[in-house]
Amino acid sequence: MDHTTARERLDSMLAELDRSIRVLTGEPVAVRERSAADAGSDLTEADRAQAMLDVAVSQRRAVVNALRRIDDGVYGECVDCGKPVPEGRLEARPEAARCVQCQSKQERRR
Ligand SMILES: [Zn+2]
Numbered sequence: 884m885d886h887t888t889a890r891e892r893l894d895s896m897l898a899e900l901d902r903s904i905r906v907l908t909g910e911p912v913a914v915r916e917r918s919a920a921d922a923g924s925d926l927t928e929a930d931r932a933q934a935m936l937d938v939a940v941s942q943r944r945a946v947v948n949a950l951r952r953i954d955d956g957v958y959g960e961c962v963d964c965g966k967p968v969p970e971g972r973l974e975a976r977p978e979a980a981r982c983v984q985c986q987s988k989q990e991r992r993r
Pocket of ligand 1 (some may be wrong): 961962963964965966981982983984985986
């Protein structure tokens with residue numbers, strides 16, 4: 884995938900994520916349910932919204948980082964080992980910063 888295509892896809896992902904984050908942070912239902920969560924109920928609407936927000940925020944960070952790597956001319960290289968990230972992986976996840984091996988190592992560390 885060339886950098887122009889990658890940038891276009893990342894830009895539209897970023898717009899999409901910004902929209903989701905706006906919706907999630909401004910969700911009136913979530914705000915109302917939060918007091919129920921404080922009262923001690925289990926997995927509420929607010930918890931789910933918060934979980935989705937966490938995912939969206941970390942995804943957004945990955946997309947922003949990927950755009951930065953395009954600017955730096957290192958997009959498509961694994962940030963850990965420097966080997967090229969396979970094309971198919973970038974197709975599926977344009978924001979991927981690591982090759983599959985380094986990613987699974989990273990996930991085990993968590
Ligand atoms: Zn790697």
